[in-house]
Amino acid sequence: MSTKHSIHDIYKALEAGTLLQVKSLLNNALHPAEIGHFLESLPPSKRLVVWELIEPEIAGDILLEVNDEVRAGLIKTTQPKDLIQATENLDTDDLADLLQDLPSSIVAEVLQSMDKQNRLRLEKVLSYPEDSAGGLMNPDTVTVRADVTLDVVQRYLRLMKNKMADNTDCCIVVNRTDHYLGILWFTDILTSDPSSTVAQVMSHDVDAITVHTRDKEVAQLFEQRNLISAPVVTKSGLLIGRITIDDVVDVIRDEAEHSLMSMAGLDEDNDMFAPVLTSTKKRAAWLAVNLITALLAVWSISLFEGTIREYVALAILMPIVSSMGGIAGSQTLTIVIRGLALGQVSKSNTKSLLLKELAIGTLNGLIWSLFVAIIAVAWYQNIDIGAVIAIAMLVNLSLAAVAGVLIPIAMVRIGIDPALAGSVLLTTVTDIVGFVAFLGLATIYL
Amino acid sequence: MSTKHSIHDIYKALEAGTLLQVKSLLNNALHPAEIGHFLESLPPSKRLVVWELIEPEIAGDILLEVNDEVRAGLIKTTQPKDLIQATENLDTDDLADLLQDLPSSIVAEVLQSMDKQNRLRLEKVLSYPEDSAGGLMNPDTVTVRADVTLDVVQRYLRLMKNKMADNTDCCIVVNRTDHYLGILWFTDILTSDPSSTVAQVMSHDVDAITVHTRDKEVAQLFEQRNLISAPVVTKSGLLIGRITIDDVVDVIRDEAEHSLMSMAGLDEDNDMFAPVLTSTKKRAAWLAVNLITALLAVWSISLFEGTIREYVALAILMPIVSSMGGIAGSQTLTIVIRGLALGQVSKSNTKSLLLKELAIGTLNGLIWSLFVAIIAVAWYQNIDIGAVIAIAMLVNLSLAAVAGVLIPIAMVRIGIDPALAGSVLLTTVTDIVGFVAFLGLATIYL
Numbered sequence: 001m002s003t004k005h006s007i008h009d010i011y012k013a014l015e016a017g018t019l020l021q022v023k024s025l026l027n028n029a030l031h032p033a034e035i036g037h038f039l040e041s042l043p044p045s046k047r048l049v050v051w052e053l054i055e056p057e058i059a060g061d062i063l064l065e066v067n068d069e070v071r072a073g074l075i076k077t078t079q080p081k082d083l084i085q086a087t088e089n090l091d092t093d094d095l096a097d098l099l100q101d102l103p104s105s106i107v108a109e110v111l112q113s114m115d116k117q118n119r120l121r122l123e124k125v126l127s128y129p130e131d132s133a134g135g136l137m138n139p140d141t142v143t144v145r146a147d148v149t150l151d152v153v154q155r156y157l158r159l160m161k162n163k164m165a166d167n168t169d170c171c172i173v174v175n176r177t178d179h180y181l182g183i184l185w186f187t188d189i190l191t192s193d194p195s196s197t198v199a200q201v202m203s204h205d206v207d208a209i210t211v212h213t214r215d216k217e218v219a220q221l222f223e224q225r226n227l228i229s230a231p232v233v234t235k236s237g238l239l240i241g242r243i244t245i246d247d248v249v250d251v252i253r254d255e256a257e258h259s260l261m262s263m264a265g266l267d268e269d270n271d272m273f274a275p276v277l278t279s280t281k282k283r284a285a286w287l288a289v290n291l292i293t294a295l296l297a298v299w300s301i302s303l304f305e306g307t308i309r310e311y312v313a314l315a316i317l318m319p320i321v322s323s324m325g326g327i328a329g330s331q332t333l334t335i336v337i338r339g340l341a342l343g344q345v346s347k348s349n350t351k352s353l354l355l356k357e358l359a360i361g362t363l364n365g366l367i368w369s370l371f372v373a374i375i376a377v378a379w380y381q382n383i384d385i386g387a388v389i390a391i392a393m394l395v396n397l398s399l400a401a402v403a404g405v406l407i408p409i410a411m412v413r414i415g416i417d418p419a420l421a422g423s424v425l426l427t428t429v430t431d432i433v434g435f436v437a438f439l440g441l442a443t444i445y446l
Numbered sequence: 447m448s449t450k451h452s453i454h455d456i457y458k459a460l461e462a463g464t465l466l467q468v469k470s471l472l473n474n475a476l477h478p479a480e481i482g483h484f485l486e487s488l489p490p491s492k493r494l495v496v497w498e499l500i501e502p503e504i505a506g507d508i509l510l511e512v513n514d515e516v517r518a519g520l521i522k523t524t525q526p527k528d529l530i531q532a533t534e535n536l537d538t539d540d541l542a543d544l545l546q547d548l549p550s551s552i553v554a555e556v557l558q559s560m561d562k563q564n565r566l567r568l569e570k571v572l573s574y575p576e577d578s579a580g581g582l583m584n585p586d587t588v589t590v591r592a593d594v595t596l597d598v599v600q601r602y603l604r605l606m607k608n609k610m611a612d613n614t615d616c617c618i619v620v621n622r623t624d625h626y627l628g629i630l631w632f633t634d635i636l637t638s639d640p641s642s643t644v645a646q647v648m649s650h651d652v653d654a655i656t657v658h659t660r661d662k663e664v665a666q667l668f669e670q671r672n673l674i675s676a677p678v679v680t681k682s683g684l685l686i687g688r689i690t691i692d693d694v695v696d697v698i699r700d701e702a703e704h705s706l707m708s709m710a711g712l713d714e715d716n717d718m719f720a721p722v723l724t725s726t727k728k729r730a731a732w733l734a735v736n737l738i739t740a741l742l743a744v745w746s747i748s749l750f751e752g753t754i755r756e757y758v759a760l761a762i763l764m765p766i767v768s769s770m771g772g773i774a775g776s777q778t779l780t781i782v783i784r785g786l787a788l789g790q791v792s793k794s795n796t797k798s799l800l801l802k803e804l805a806i807g808t809l810n811g812l813i814w815s816l817f818v819a820i821i822a823v824a825w826y827q828n829i830d831i832g833a834v835i836a837i838a839m840l841v842n843l844s845l846a847a848v849a850g851v852l853i854p855i856a857m858v859r860i861g862i863d864p865a866l867a868g869s870v871l872l873t874t875v876t877d878i879v880g881f882v883a884f885l886g887l888a889t890i891y892l
Contacts, residue, residue: 008794011792011794015794031670031671033669033670033671033672034670034671037670037788037789037790040790041785041790041791041792041794041795042795043795043798043799043802065670154636157636157637158636158637158638158639160637161637161638164633164637166672167672167674168633169615169632169633169674186615186632186633186636187610187614187615187632189636190600190603190604190632190635190636191603191604191606191607191610192604192607193604222695223479223695223699224477224479224480224483224511225477225479225480226479226612226613226692228613228615228674228691228692245674245691245695246672246674249668249669249691249695249698252695252698252699252702253669253698253702256698256699256702256703256706257702257784259706260702260705260706260709260780260784261780261784263706263709263780264776264777264779264780264781265773265777266777266780266781270781272781272785272790272791272799273798273799273802276802276805276806276809277809279802279806280805280806280809280810280813283774283777283806283810284810284813284814286773286777287770287773287774287810287814288814290769290770290773291766291770291814291817291818293769294765294766294769294770295766295821297765297769298762298763298765298766301761301762301765302762305758305762308758308761308762309755309758312751312754312755312761315747315754315758315761316744316747316748316751316754317744319740319743319744319747319765319768319877320737320740320741320744322765323736323739323740323743324733324736324737324740327711327732327733327736328729328733330710331710331711331712331729331732333710334706334707334709334710334712335710335712335716335718338703338706338707339487339718342483343483344483344486344487344718345487345718346457346487348454348457348461348487349487349488349489352489352719353489353718353719356489356719356722356725359722359726360722360725360726360729363722363723363726364726364729364730364733367726367730368730368733368734368737371737372737375741431765
């Protein structure tokens with residue numbers, strides 16, 4: 001494909017300052033999502049230069065593709081009249097997404113300029129939370145009744161040409177009161193006898209999604225049932241829209257990236273080139289939380305000042321105990337956090353998981369405590385130091401496994417995001433247990 | 447949706463030992479992917495009980511949905527005749543995926559039982575790497591010529607009924623020599639005048655994907671162009687298959703989870719309930735790598751044994767310097783690793799990224815070194831210790847930012863996975879720099 005070449009060419013043209021060339025490459029060679037992706041990779045000064053060169057007609061599509069932080073930055077620097085133009089030509093669901101990030105004066109103006117029917121549709125989408133099926137759905141659906149023939153449906157579809165939303169691959173079959181009955185796939189219209197009725201050909205395989213279903217659950221349904229699109233209904237079964245997979249793919253990626261970014265105290269909407277002060281502030285908060293952890297660890301070490309003064313070897317060896325516990329615990333924690341995100345860790349298997357992780361932790365504890373003990377004995381010619389570090393490591397790795405399972409599960413139960421807070425809490429446990437076990441045992445036995 | 451209830455009911459029935467009930471719930475209430483998801487969440491003993499209860503007709507679909515490690519475990523415990531039955535009724539692309547994991551005796555038998563045409567199609571898919579467009583594609587496409595009318599196409603489609611692959615939403619337009627020309631969407635067949643020719647209605651918007659394109663790149667194309675399906679061609683443009691989004695969604699999720707799992711030394715195909723010994727062995731390897739890091743850190747501390755003996759406060763405070771550096775560096779590392787995975791970090795923006803991260807690292811270094819210095823001075827009533835720890839932290843946080851940018855970029859350049867090895871190497875740097883800066887400065891100035 002030519003995307004990579006184009007992006008490279010744009011970079012070069014940008015460096016050379018030949019903006020007309022950048023403009024033509026941008027608007028001709030790349031799709032809106034690719035331009036969005038490219039904008040995300042640019043430092044702020046260049047990003048604004050490129051943004052200025054983009055045709056207003058595709059600006060809306062591009063704003064939808066970039067992450068929240070980048071979008072907010074671009075919106076701030078765009079003229080109101082250009083923003084209003086950017087909202088034109090968008091599907092209703094996309095327009096709803098974009099409006100939620102625009103200044104309220106512009107939202108009012110956009111709503112005013114719409115005809116009544118479209119405004120009502122839009123307000124319907126806006127009335128549901130962004131992270132629910134209602135927020136993802138597009139209210140523009142093609143509906144048919146069950147008692148008409150395919151021939152009639154096809155004539156109706158010809159009338160609807162140019163009015164259908166992107167990726168429409170079916171009609172939704174509803175009854176007289178607009179309640180969902182089934183799906184009439186375009187494939188089935190094309191391959192069935194035109195005189196058949198919709199009722200004879202329609203599929204009952206696709207369950208409708210209730211409008212308040214969380215976006216994360218919607219993504220799971222799409223993934224697990226290999227759906228391309230699904231109807232959205234109210235609690236009572238009234239059809240109100242349709243979700244297509246292209247909206248869901250973003251949720252799947254965000255969901256999968258959420259754990260990765262949260263474990264480093266970041267969020268998946270992070271702008272790689274956010275202003276230095278903004279980033280510094282956000283990261284300072286995470287460093288502050290971790291400083292408290294470090295201070296707790298340091299305080300636990302200070303309890304054994306006398307012992308360390310007597311045996312400096314302890315001060316030298318102690319990072320091994322805490323860091324091996326931290327690494328082993330993080331492995332368990334990562335597995336459990338992913339399992340929780342996928343809905344595969346629940347009450348039913350917590351006990352099995354705990355026992356299994358404890359067994360692995362203890363076994364690895366045995367292996368590595370023996371290994372480290374040999375090194376310590378060889379180094380300091382002191383068998384007692386070897387025994388103390390071995391026991392401390394065994395205790396720490398076993399406990400790390402237990403903490404790695406129980407901490408994230410407990411957090412979910414009290415409503416805290418385990419991906420965000422789990423690793424800090426786990427490290428606190430493995431640091432303190434590691435230091436106290438090692439230095440405490442040394443105080444008693446050496 | 448009822449999935450959650452069903453799974454909960456199955457768990458309960460499983461606990462109660464009412465296997466007939468489990469069987470009926472499994473085979474009636476859940477889709478294959480949901481059963482796969484459920485199997486992944488079960489400890490091995492229960493997993494095998496449930497596996498035994500599954501109808502052979504859907505066993506193939508389920509094997510395709512579970513991750514590699516779980517799949518290997520299930521295949522090992524299944525009778526050859528059941529495995530052969532599991533391969534029936536699968537689309538060619540799915541069959542190809544499954545065959546790659548089956549024992550060769552079974553593969554031979556399956557190939558023998560197929561008619562020649564299907565065997566040739568299958569062998570074509572098998573001849574491409576699993577992680578390429580060729581490995582993802584389904585060779586079963588519906589092709590039409592550009593010069594026929596839509597009316598003719600529709601009559602042809604009626605003949606093809608039941609022979610189309612899942613999620614077929616278009617015909618692919620080819621010339622006399624089977625070279626790709628464009629897409630004829632079912633939507634356009636339905637909404638256009640039946641007497642129009644294919645050439646008048648077909649779309650040229652979708653670029654074909656070359657068969658050797660990496661699966662990761664295919665996923666990026668689907669995401670960035672909001673594709674539902676795309677044709678696959680040879681270098682010379684010969685049509686050989688079609689990729690649909692349901693195959694790509696798995697790649698997107700795997701790709702996004704890869705970084706998370708790798709950073710803990712795990713892989714995304716991890717079976718949560720792999721046998722204890724298997725898991726212990728895999729994790730031991732990671733602990734071994736990290737032990738080397740820890741030993742290097744410990745060795746760097748031991749260089750300053752005399753200084754520590756004199757000032758025990760140093761031994762107590764030193765974990766703050768290394769851990770704050772590690773945390774700050776991990777944040778930078780995570781951002782760069784994600785940027786690399788998304789293709790948003792390249793030569794063109796490395797310098798900007800480096801300068802920005804260095805600025806953030808230095809600013810946060812200033813803030814937190816001041817803060818920690820105040821604590822240290824208050825604690826030990828010694829201004830020099832405050833000065834030493836402040837300078838050491840500032841050095842470590844600034845260097846952590848530089849290392850967080852350069853380590854993963856360098857790794858990609860020499861062909862090592864930055865998600866897997868990046869964090870170990872980064873921690874080695876922040877530990878050693880932290881300890882040496884702190885204890886070294888203390889040796890000189892105290």
